[in-house]
Amino acid sequence: MRTERKPTRLDRVFARLDREPERPAHIGVPRMSRHRVVLFGATLAFYLAIVWAVLITSWLVRLDWQVMFFRPYQQWSEIHAFVDYYVVLGQRGPTAVMVAAWLGWRSWRQHTLRPLLALGVSLLLLNVTVGAAKYGMGRLGPHYATEIGSNEMWLGGDIFPSGHTANAVVTWGILAYLASTPRARRWLSALSAVVSLGVGLSTVYIGTHWLSDVILGWVAGLLILLALPWFEPVIARAEARILDLRDRWRVRGNGMAPAAGPVGQPVMLKPLTDRADPAPEPLHAGRSAGRSPAYLAPGPHATRAERAPVTPAGSRRPPHAERHPRGTTPATRP
Numbered sequence: 001m002r003t004e005r006k007p008t009r010l011d012r013v014f015a016r017l018d019r020e021p022e023r024p025a026h027i028g029v030p031r032m033s034r035h036r037v038v039l040f041g042a043t044l045a046f047y048l049a050i051v052w053a054v055l056i057t058s059w060l061v062r063l064d065w066q067v068m069f070f071r072p073y074q075q076w077s078e079i080h081a082f083v084d085y086y087v088v089l090g091q092r093g094p095t096a097v098m099v100a101a102w103l104g105w106r107s108w109r110q111h112t113l114r115p116l117l118a119l120g121v122s123l124l125l126l127n128v129t130v131g132a133a134k135y136g137m138g139r140l141g142p143h144y145a146t147e148i149g150s151n152e153m154w155l156g157g158d159i160f161p162s163g164h165t166a167n168a169v170v171t172w173g174i175l176a177y178l179a180s181t182p183r184a185r186r187w188l189s190a191l192s193a194v195v196s197l198g199v200g201l202s203t204v205y206i207g208t209h210w211l212s213d214v215i216l217g218w219v220a221g222l223l224i225l226l227a228l229p230w231f232e233p234v235i236a237r238a239e240a241r242i243l244d245l246r247d248r249w250r251v252r253g254n255g256m257a258p259a260a261g262p263v264g265q266p267v268m269l270k271p272l273t274d275r276a277d278p279a280p281e282p283l284h285a286g287r288s289a290g291r292s293p294a295y296l297a298p299g300p301h302a303t304r305a306e307r308a309p310v311t312p313a314g315s316r317r318p319p320h321a322e323r324h325p326r327g328t329t330p331a332t333r334p
Contacts, residue, residue: 029114029236030177032229040226047219051137054160054212057151064210065149068142072205083202090164090199095171096123103178113239115178121231122170125224130166133220134158142207162209162217168196169221177225196221 030036053060073080088094096119103115139160140152153160172195176188200214209217 029232030229031232036226036229040223043219043223043226047216047223050212050216050219054139054151055153057149060212061151062149064142064212067204067211068145068207071207073207076205083205087164087199087202087206089172089195090168090203092123092163092167092171095167099171099174102175106178113242114235117235117238118178118228119174121235122174122224122228125227125231126166126170126221129224130161130163130217130220133161133216134163139210139213141213142210159209160213160216161220162200162203162213164203164209165196165200165214165217166221166224168192168199169218170224172196173221173225177228 050060100116100119103119106115107113135158137160138154138156138158140146140155140157141159144157145152146155169192172192173189176185176192179185179188196218200209200217203209204211204214
């Protein structure tokens with residue numbers, strides 16, 4: 001008796017990949033609910049509080065200097081090589097390429113451009129908001145500090161808030177934002193939080209950022225993720241326009257150009273009165289009138305009676321010595 005092999009986990013994964021792409025109808029687009037608005041307002045207030053604490057050179061600035069003088073890269077020098085590689089998870093180029101590749105595959109499988117467009121909108125918001133804050137406040141980093149205990153603001157720097165930290169929050173957090181199920185959203189949220197927390201602390205370990213830079217970077221990235229539902233209508237309109245433009249290009253590529261005149265207008269045909277070819281012969285009287293007329297090639301044509309006979313004269317049978325014509329008696333054999 002032959003039993004079927006039980007499919008393994010890898011077999012189920014490949015079977016899922018072989019399915020036809022389909023647009024998910026059960027995935028709901030996040031909306032700006034009242035709870036989300038309250039959370040956004042509280043996060044924005046915390047953002048402004050951190051900026052104000054640095055501007056007035058409060059205890060947060062003193063903590064920045066204490067961490068800098070502690071020099072974590074000297075206290076735990078054995079992990080320096082690992083941190084140098086780990087901090088790459090917060091750089092814009094490598095992380096954007098990895099996440100865009102995954103979201104591009106999802107867009108193809110689900111027949112929707114929303115994942116890629118949401119990533120593009122979030123990165124655009126990140127460049128505008130974090131970039132404006134960086135160059136607007138102009139804070140110098142720990143390696144370029146000029147006066148001990150100073151907040152190092154308005155001196156031409158570009159580290160406040162931390163771009164590495166904010167980029168890690170947005171780039172990895174967008175995976176949780178676009179998750180299909182609540183369970184996947186929870187796991188991806190925890191993963192993005194751990195990755196962004198590690199990236200921020202890595203920059204403090206190396207000494208490229210103050211601790212307050214990292215805290216503000218976390219808050220700045222969270223603000224962008226919380227504000228994304230406000231841009232969902234823009235993403236939907238952009239997707240509709242892109243797909244409509246793609247359909248137009250396909251029509252042009254197939255040569256299906258629209259008609260010049262209005263649809264349904266009859267086309268008037270004129271008879272050929274100046275044709276030099278002789279008219280075809282009329283059909284024989286015995287033919288059925290319902291059949292379509294046959295047109296002959298131009299030139300003189302012979303009638304049926306003048307043509308060569310279809311069958312040759314005489315019999316087609318070969319001569320045989322023992323055969324006799326009908327009506328005669330064959331001779332008797334001796």
